[in-house]
Amino acid sequence: MKFLKLLLLLFVLPLSAQQGGMWIPSLLSGMNETEMKNLGMKMSADDIYSVNHSSLKDAVPQFNGGCTSEMISPKGLLLTNHHCGFSQIQSHSSVDHDYLTDGFWAMKMEDELPNKDLVVTFMVSINDVTAQILEGVDAIPSEAEKQKKIQENITKVTASFPKEAWQENKVRTFFEGNQYILFVTETFKDVRLVGAPPSLIGKFGSDTDNWVWPRHTGDFSMFRIYADKNNRPAAYSKDNVPYTPKHFLPVSLDGVQEDDFTMVFGYPGKTQEYLPSFAVDQIVKELNPAKIEIRDAALKTQDGFMRKDNAIKIQYASKYASVANYWKKWIGESQGLKKSNAVKIKQDFEKDFQQKVIASGKQNEYGNLLTEFEKNYKEIAPYSLSRDYFMEVVTKNTELLSVGYKLYQLEQVYATKGEQAFNDRKDNLIKVQADFYKDFNKNVDEKVFEKLIAIYAEKAPKQFLPTSLTNADYKKLTTLLYSKSKLVDYAKFKELLSGDAKSVLKKLNKDKGYAFVKSLADNYTKNIAPKYDEINLKIVALQRTYMKAQLELYPNSRIFPDANSTLRVTYGKVKGYAPKDATYYNAVTYLEGAMEKYIPGDYEFDIPKKLIELYDAKDYGQYADNGKLPVCFIGTNHTTGGNSGSPAVDAEGNLIGLNFDRVWEGTMSDIHYDPAICRNVMVDMRYVLFIIDKFAGAKHLVDEMKLVHPKKK
Ligand code: ARG
Ligand code: GLU
Numbered sequence: 001m002k003f004l005k006l007l008l009l010l011f012v013l014p015l016s017a018q019q020g021g022m023w024i025p026s027l028l029s030g031m032n033e034t035e036m037k038n039l040g041m042k043m044s045a046d047d048i049y050s051v052n053h054s055s056l057k058d059a060v061p062q063f064n065g066g067c068t069s070e071m072i073s074p075k076g077l078l079l080t081n082h083h084c085g086f087s088q089i090q091s092h093s094s095v096d097h098d099y100l101t102d103g104f105w106a107m108k109m110e111d112e113l114p115n116k117d118l119v120v121t122f123m124v125s126i127n128d129v130t131a132q133i134l135e136g137v138d139a140i141p142s143e144a145e146k147q148k149k150i151q152e153n154i155t156k157v158t159a160s161f162p163k164e165a166w167q168e169n170k171v172r173t174f175f176e177g178n179q180y181i182l183f184v185t186e187t188f189k190d191v192r193l194v195g196a197p198p199s200l201i202g203k204f205g206s207d208t209d210n211w212v213w214p215r216h217t218g219d220f221s222m223f224r225i226y227a228d229k230n231n232r233p234a235a236y237s238k239d240n241v242p243y244t245p246k247h248f249l250p251v252s253l254d255g256v257q258e259d260d261f262t263m264v265f266g267y268p269g270k271t272q273e274y275l276p277s278f279a280v281d282q283i284v285k286e287l288n289p290a291k292i293e294i295r296d297a298a299l300k301t302q303d304g305f306m307r308k309d310n311a312i313k314i315q316y317a318s319k320y321a322s323v324a325n326y327w328k329k330w331i332g333e334s335q336g337l338k339k340s341n342a343v344k345i346k347q348d349f350e351k352d353f354q355q356k357v358i359a360s361g362k363q364n365e366y367g368n369l370l371t372e373f374e375k376n377y378k379e380i381a382p383y384s385l386s387r388d389y390f391m392e393v394v395t396k397n398t399e400l401l402s403v404g405y406k407l408y409q410l411e412q413v414y415a416t417k418g419e420q421a422f423n424d425r426k427d428n429l430i431k432v433q434a435d436f437y438k439d440f441n442k443n444v445d446e447k448v449f450e451k452l453i454a455i456y457a458e459k460a461p462k463q464f465l466p467t468s469l470t471n472a473d474y475k476k477l478t479t480l481l482y483s484k485s486k487l488v489d490y491a492k493f494k495e496l497l498s499g500d501a502k503s504v505l506k507k508l509n510k511d512k513g514y515a516f517v518k519s520l521a522d523n524y525t526k527n528i529a530p531k532y533d534e535i536n537l538k539i540v541a542l543q544r545t546y547m548k549a550q551l552e553l554y555p556n557s558r559i560f561p562d563a564n565s566t567l568r569v570t571y572g573k574v575k576g577y578a579p580k581d582a583t584y585y586n587a588v589t590y591l592e593g594a595m596e597k598y599i600p601g602d603y604e605f606d607i608p609k610k611l612i613e614l615y616d617a618k619d620y621g622q623y624a625d626n627g628k629l630p631v632c633f634i635g636t637n638h639t640t641g642g643n644s645g646s647p648a649v650d651a652e653g654n655l656i657g658l659n660f661d662r663v664w665e666g667t668m669s670d671i672h673y674d675p676a677i678c679r680n681v682m683v684d685m686r687y688v689l690f691i692i693d694k695f696a697g698a699k700h701l702v703d704e705m706k707l708v709h710p711k712k713k
Helices: 002-012 031-038 082-091 143-160 277-308 310-339 342-359 369-397 399-417 419-438 442-459 474-484 490-496 501-510 512-553 591-597 609-617 664-670 685-695 699-704
Strands: 077-080 120-128 168-174 179-188 190-196 221-227 261-266 568-573 588-590 630-635 647-649 655-662 680-684
Touching (some): 031 568, 082 190, 082 221, 082 310, 143 168, 143 512, 179 221, 261 655, 261 680, 277 342, 277 369, 277 442, 310 664, 342 369, 342 512, 369 442, 369 512, 399 419, 399 442, 399 501, 399 512, 419 490, 419 501, 442 474, 474 512, 490 501, 501 512, 588 591, 591 609, 609 685, 655 685, 680 685
Antiparallel strands (some): 077 221, 120 179, 168 179, 190 221, 261 647, 588 630, 630 680, 647 655, 655 680
């Protein structure tokens, strides 16, 4: 009966409504598999995820916690985005050998560059442990005690679930606390840089083109995983050998056409698809605009310095890109939410929900959910806003304050955990801050500080402002801190941290910079965080019940769990879109389009000479499509941050593209996915291969791969 209903549903749903969503790879059989086949997939759910034989999932590890990557050769070759490998490429660069500018290619394995702290994690198995984690939880009335019990259960299950000695167990929650899944994982620690194109290819269009279609970026870089003699994870050693993956992706030379099936496999970080209308309203009206204004000021200031000084440009490139990325995303997201009437759509859904609650006689359980949401969101609003100001200004965008905040946390460690913990953390800080100071420029940060602190003081909710900000003369304050504080220089920073805990804390508290950070942080921890946490805990509980109610009351809806940095599958079609009246964007771009954007000498739109020569000669080798070279394409796959570097595969599981972005009009998909305009952006594998082979002359890497012609069989 249930099956019949499902069939009927899929028959009635138009194809466009069978797209969107980020699904758990072990649970695809049933509705998802049927939809995927409707869209053209030729594989089975078992080819995608299986514990009994190798499957697609064995080729898709998470890259350094925040991105995705894929195995593309039997010898451990790994592909991800240029922007995912950016900090590794940068860390091997200097003004003399600048791999960001010139690219890097290891012509033999000995030349591949090891990377301290870079890890790649494979997901070995997916196991539902909901019953164990929720054991004894229902009976506990208090929400805080509930959470404590859940944490205890997680610790217990994580410690006892069977795994091999070199593996790890991790438990994650799905559907906001309604389901728990344990992942057995394997983490490789010897991952070496193999190749990266020049930024003018890997980051072509840079921040101007970021989040925008049409796109012409070759956003890829290559690494190789090394393992010990038993093919298991090991710390870096020159005796390690290239890893032999359980599965690697064949690469298609036939590419894609509009309406072809595509599937993206990866580790999406965070979405909020089930927020109530009140929350979305607050994001659009208050939170996004505040964060955008702060970053706007920081970015403009840094850009001024970077354009004039190449050393500063190298120092700030990575930081700037990271701040600019979400700044721009939030702008697009706000516009998209407004244009698509997301709040109204949510409100309409809430009306329907309320009626369903009544019709099913569940008023006792779910009848007050929405009014409770409304009340709590109203109450949390000024705390959320103050928290965002604090996080953005202090911990994210002003470097002096962010170092100071780390020291503030160090002082807390002394107070709560004692001298030994203090010393351990202190030694570690001295080590990691070396990299920070290598890329720190006092003059840049001083200007950023002056701007941001003024915004903070003038725009953050007045009732929660610390006294150190209420009547400050920003200019004087800035000059004072940057001329007096020891936090602006690594040697002085180390001097500040030398000695035993008592003397370090004494010196710290005398430092003007530290004292200022402390005034802000104390204010945050006393006046903002506790109340925020208290209300937020209630919202978390409401969200859990709201999710449970939706799963119960809408049993035939396509409800997928919000992203949580675990492995997911999303599928759809290669598809253009209409961003506005009378305009249609094609699904595929070609090298011609890069040439149209070409601005000689520009830092975003210049093109390397060699690439222009290849273009002029139409020397595309086996990578051309009807005489033209494809560069990027878009599809209806539902992706988010963390999906960068994700493989896009065709109906048979061959690699056709590398995911790296979304289109401007669809960036709201983290909150509200609309199949009409939400698109993910991928670089075509033929462009990647062309750059490796024809541009860089690293054909030996292409020879390692398995190239296929699925359409010409
Ligand atoms: N927008 C893409 C993502 O969210 C690419 C970011 C890197 N590129 C850049 N120009 N900043 O991560
Ligand atoms: N560029 C994003 C990332 O770094 C992926 C694109 C997105 O957010 O959709 O993960």
